[in-house]
Amino acid sequence: MIRPATARLSLLLFVLPALAIYLCFAVLPLLLSVIQSLFDSGKDGSSTFVGAANYIYLFTHELVSARFWNALGNNAKYFAIHVLIEVPIGLLLAAMLTSGVLRRSEGTYRTLLFIPATLSVVIVGFIWRLIINPLWGIVGFPLLGNTITALPTISLMGVWQYFGIPMVFLYSALIAVPNDLVEAARIDGATPWRVFWSIKFPLVVPQFGLIVILTFIWTFNGFDLVFALNGSAPGPNYSTDILGTLFYRTFFGSSGQVADLDLGATVATVIFTMMLAVTAIYFWLVQRRLKAHAT
Amino acid sequence: MTDLSLNARGLNDRQPWTLERIGVHAVLLLFVAIALGPILLVIMNSLKTTPAIFGGPFTLPTSETFSLAGYQRVFTRGNILINYRNSLFVTVTSVVLTVVLSTLAAFALVEYRVRGVAILAGLFIVGVMLPIRLGTIPLIEIMIGLKLMDTLWALILVYTAMSIPLGVTLMMTYFRTVPTELKEAARVDGATEWTTFTIVLPLVRPGLAAVATVTMLPIWNDLWFPLILAPNKANQTVTLGVQQFVGQFLNDYPALLAALTLGAVPLVLLFAVFSRQFIRGLSAGYGK
Numbered sequence: 001m002i003r004p005a006t007a008r009l010s011l012l013l014f015v016l017p018a019l020a021i022y023l024c025f026a027v028l029p030l031l032l033s034v035i036q037s038l039f040d041s042g043k044d045g046s047s048t049f050v051g052a053a054n055y056i057y058l059f060t061h062e063l064v065s066a067r068f069w070n071a072l073g074n075n076a077k078y079f080a081i082h083v084l085i086e087v088p089i090g091l092l093l094a095a096m097l098t099s100g101v102l103r104r105s106e107g108t109y110r111t112l113l114f115i116p117a118t119l120s121v122v123i124v125g126f127i128w129r130l131i132i133n134p135l136w137g138i139v140g141f142p143l144l145g146n147t148i149t150a151l152p153t154i155s156l157m158g159v160w161q162y163f164g165i166p167m168v169f170l171y172s173a174l175i176a177v178p179n180d181l182v183e184a185a186r187i188d189g190a191t192p193w194r195v196f197w198s199i200k201f202p203l204v205v206p207q208f209g210l211i212v213i214l215t216f217i218w219t220f221n222g223f224d225l226v227f228a229l230n231g232s233a234p235g236p237n238y239s240t241d242i243l244g245t246l247f248y249r250t251f252f253g254s255s256g257q258v259a260d261l262d263l264g265a266t267v268a269t270v271i272f273t274m275m276l277a278v279t280a281i282y283f284w285l286v287q288r289r290l291k292a293h294a295t
Numbered sequence: 296m297t298d299l300s301l302n303a304r305g306l307n308d309r310q311p312w313t314l315e316r317i318g319v320h321a322v323l324l325l326f327v328a329i330a331l332g333p334i335l336l337v338i339m340n341s342l343k344t345t346p347a348i349f350g351g352p353f354t355l356p357t358s359e360t361f362s363l364a365g366y367q368r369v370f371t372r373g374n375i376l377i378n379y380r381n382s383l384f385v386t387v388t389s390v391v392l393t394v395v396l397s398t399l400a401a402f403a404l405v406e407y408r409v410r411g412v413a414i415l416a417g418l419f420i421v422g423v424m425l426p427i428r429l430g431t432i433p434l435i436e437i438m439i440g441l442k443l444m445d446t447l448w449a450l451i452l453v454y455t456a457m458s459i460p461l462g463v464t465l466m467m468t469y470f471r472t473v474p475t476e477l478k479e480a481a482r483v484d485g486a487t488e489w490t491t492f493t494i495v496l497p498l499v500r501p502g503l504a505a506v507a508t509v510t511m512l513p514i515w516n517d518l519w520f521p522l523i524l525a526p527n528k529a530n531q532t533v534t535l536g537v538q539q540f541v542g543q544f545l546n547d548y549p550a551l552l553a554a555l556t557l558g559a560v561p562l563v564l565l566f567a568v569f570s571r572q573f574i575r576g577l578s579a580g581y582g583k
Contacts, residue, residue: 002482007407010488014403015415018396018459022422025456029430029437036432089326096323101316109323111570116330118566120516120534123558126541127337130551136352160329165577172578192315214424214581221426224518228538244428251432252523261432268429275426 030272036265054266068267070238071246074151078242079219081155082162083212089159090166090211095196097167098174100182110171114164121161121224128157129229144229147239154240158225162218166211173204206286213282217275223248233257243271334559341365341552348548365549366557369540372550374528375557378536385447385532386515389454390507396455397462397506398499402492404463405470406478416467422460423581427453428519438524449524450532454517458510465509465580469502470495505576508569515562533558 002010040050059065093113097106116124132139132153143153177200185195223244226234232254234240249257251264339355340348347360356362369375404416434453435444443449473495481491521535531539537558544550566573 002407002488004409006488007409011403011407011409011412011415014488014492015400018400018419018463019415021392021396021452021456022419022459025434025437025452026422026425026427026430026460029433030425030427032433032436033430092322093326096319099315099319101313101319105320107571109327110574111567112327113323113330114570114574115334115563115566118512118516118562119334119559120518120537120562122516122518122534122538122541123555126537126551126555127333130548130555131333131336136349138352160333163326164330168574168577169581172574210581217424217426221428223428227522228518247429265432268432272426272429275424279424 033265033268034272036262037269040262054262055270058263058266058270064263067238067241067246068270071241071243074240075220075222075242077151078155078158078222079216081152082158082215082219085156085159086163086215087166087208087211089163090170093163093167094170094174095200097171098200099192099196110168113167116161117164119161121158122228124157124161125154125225125228128160145236147236150230150236150240154225154229158219158222165214169207169211170204173207174200177203209282209286213279216278220271220275243267247271334563337552338556338560341549341556343549345548348552362549365547365551365553368544368547368550369553369557372544373540373554374531374536375533375540375554377529378531378533379561381447381530382515382532382534385450385454386511388451389458389514390511392451392455393458393462393510394503394506397459397466398496398503399492400459401463401466401470402495405467416463419460419463423464425460427457431519431523435523445525445527445530447525447530450520453520453524454514458514461510461580462506465506465576466499466502468579469499469505473498501572501575504569504572505579508566508573509576509580512562512566512573 037054038049038051039047040053041047057064058068096102097110102109119127129144130136132143134140134142141149143149181199182195185199190198220243222242226240226242226245227248230240230245232245232249232252233256234242234245247264247267250267251259251261253259336352340352342363343356343360344362344364347354347356347362354360400419404412404419438444438449443452477498478491478495481494486494515532516534517532518534518538521530521532522538525531526535537554540554541551544554
């Protein structure tokens with residue numbers, strides 16, 4: 001056995017380098033952002049505590065709050081389209097991959113289907129913009145130039161890129177389903193359809209929660225695709241503005257908008273709080289369900 | 296899906312083409328076409344002349360329509376070689392740092408059951424979901440303070456910090472599989488903690504590969520931090536370089552398609568080689 005003193009010292013030495021970089025460049029900036037949202041910086045470098053004033057401004061100023069709610073609403077749609085289309089596709093493909101009728105081709109399919117997810121979002125955006133450009137004649141309608149179709153179009157580009165992610169999560173869960181369970185059902189005469197829905201599916205249900213929460217975090221952190229296609233004031237008429245572009249515009253500035261670091265930190269904190277709340281609710285629900293199963 | 300419901304005759308049947316198998320292959324091939332079609336369309340058209348790109352986007356380049364002019368313009372007018380060098384340097388350095396630091400930390404977090412270790416491990420695990428971009432404003436100030444603004448090292452530090460939680464979480468699952476007897480035997484022989492670590496290390500090699508592949512993609516593909524922390528032309532990564540190039544040459548279709556191809560192909564190839572490790576890393580890292 002190791003002596004406790006040795007253990008504590010070793011722990012410290014082994015963990016310290018990773019911990020230092022992680023705290024300094026990930027945790028600390030997030031905390032500083034929260035603090036900055038409570039201050040108002042003057043041009044001379046001074047900083048005064050203003051409490052919730054930045055938040056009140058963000059939520060009540062006519063134009064600023066309208067842009068915020070617009071971006072939040074768009075982001076919710078962006079998230080919903082991702083989940084509602086990606087998850088069923090991912091489930092279908094994972095079910096096909098693990099249906100037991102594939103042999104050596106299983107790995108090849110899995111790799112090929114995941115390739116779009118390895119591309120940079122910038123490249124995905126431009127590939128699709130070229131393809132749907134009316135100049136090229138494949139699509140006759142300017143999908144990105146219309147306030148109603150622009151956001152769904154961009155969301156579908158995201159779906160095209162990332163359907164491999166739910167596929168991989170569900171695939172990993174499906175191959176973990178014990179084989180004798182499946183075999184036993186088959187010997188009893190169950191069809192592959194029944195085997196899937198009655199035996200495999202209930203065992204992978206927990207994965208859906210994980211996929212939804214990860215998609216939530218990724219889409220509410222989204223920026224690259226919209227920025228690459230439509231810049232930092234994403235049109236037409238802000239119909240594709242999401243929280244990431246709003247945040248960027250607020251602290252970086254854009255044509256017609258002056259950069260405001262304090263307000264940027266406020267936007268960041270609002271997004272952060274929202275993510276924390278949703279993640280906390282998710283884990284609370286999962287914990288409760290696990291406990292319910294245990295008793 | 297309906298093909299699945301058909302009662303396949305004899306499930307252990309080794310006969311190659313049952314209806315069920317045909318159905319499964321058909322669905323998968325359809326989605327492979329959806330996934331790869333747009334990429335192949337871009338690669339194919341990048342090798343053609345402008346009139347041919349518009350005249351027949353779906354036809355393969357012929358001896359008359361074949362042209363590498365787009366690539367030529369990307370190499371002469373863009374900074375694609377500098378972009379590659381920058382992306383390579385940033386990605387490799389960040390991934391190596393992540394793998395080394397995460398492995399050290401994960402070993403200790405699994406090994407030393409002292410008070411507070413669970414909280415420390417938890418601190419890393421919650422970081423997997425931490426939206427680090429939201430700390431960008433203070434990060435800019437930190438980088439200015441460290442005189443690292445608009446350098447590749449700013450990116451490396453941020454990407455390492457961003458990847459460490461996933462690296463630690465993943466490596467912990469691998470270290471848990473190492474038999475205790477091995478470590479105890481080493482210690483009985485008088486091995487120091489560092490020697491014990493080096494003895495265990497070969498056993499977690501698959502974990503190192505998983506961490507490396509799973510953290511590499513988001514780093515190479517990121518647009519946000521290069522745009523904000525290292526926008527200078529000399530420091531642009533491939534993702535930012537392609538983004539800027541495409542913005543400048545909006546009507547030069549052959550050059551656009553060539554730039555997109557050059558941006559996409561290296562990573563796709565790399566992924567094709569390491570896809571097994573990647574997929575294992577992805578599901579083990581987040582599936583906690």
